[in-house]
Amino acid sequence: MNKLVGKVALITGGTAGIGRATARLFAAEGAAVIIAGRNAESGAVEVERIQAAGGRALFVACDVRSAEACQQAVEAGLATFGQIDILFNNAGIVPSGTVLETSLEVWREVFATNVDGTFHMSRAVLPSMIERGQGVIVNNGSDWAISGGQAAVAYCATKGAVIQMTRAMALDHARQGIRVNAVCPGDTYVERWDARLQPGESVADHLATLGKGFPMGRVGTVEEIAKAVLFLASDDSSYMTGQLLVVDGGNTAGGTSVKY
Helix, strand or coil: CCCCCCCEEEEECCCCHHHHHHHHHHHHCCCEEEEEECCHHHHHHHHHHHHHCCCEEEEEECCCCCHHHHHHHHHHHHHHHCCCCEEEECCCCCCCECCCCCCHHHHHHHHHHHHHHHHHHHHHHHHHHHHHCCEEEEEECCCHHHHCCCCEHHHHHHHHHHHHHHHHHHHHHHHHCEEEEEEEECCECCHHHHHHCCCCCCHHHHHHHHHCCCCCCCCECHHHHHHHHHHHHCHHHCCCCCCEEEECCCHHHCCCCCCC
16 A cells, blocks of 8 residues: 555546556555546546545546647646656557458547557656656556457557557656556456447356456456556556566467457
């Protein structure tokens, strides 16, 4: 506990899934949390939840596809808390499709969110980190950025780009006191999976079927990924930069990643 006391963290896509779990964990560990996202209603609920537990939180409406929106989110965070120590570039979308099945519009939208969004928010937050001579950026990659995956060509391509951005940024800013790493989750249950359920299929049944494709026999939870992000954001990883922390139930070690 208390690994992030005195720190301020900005989390994109912070109103659901991995982002929400990370915001809650960071707040419990003592950080003031800036939740950036497009769902103002969910954002308000999360802020109220964190504040009710004695934490500090701020919601900022932000579409990471917009450089201006990212800049405004950072400025709002700095105006409220005076500093931003941690950035978790988490916002992303996961469309399905092969090259032949993926439209140009979808291709561009995935890159605008997953790659441009990471670039925009990093570009907005880095000057304040450089000025203070310290900071941590954690990018959300994927095990599919390493091993590839079926019927998700746009997603795999964008996450591969995020991994290379992570390495490049780490080298560019290491001497400025800034560490940049990436968490690479495997299949992790989030609410949007419910839309894929077959008629009469329960969430438990769906997860059990999907989990058979992985060495550990199950999919991950958002809380498990959040703990990995905490490790990268805290001083526990103080001698790590430019690295990928894979949290995938053994998939990249030789499991079978299935289409879901």
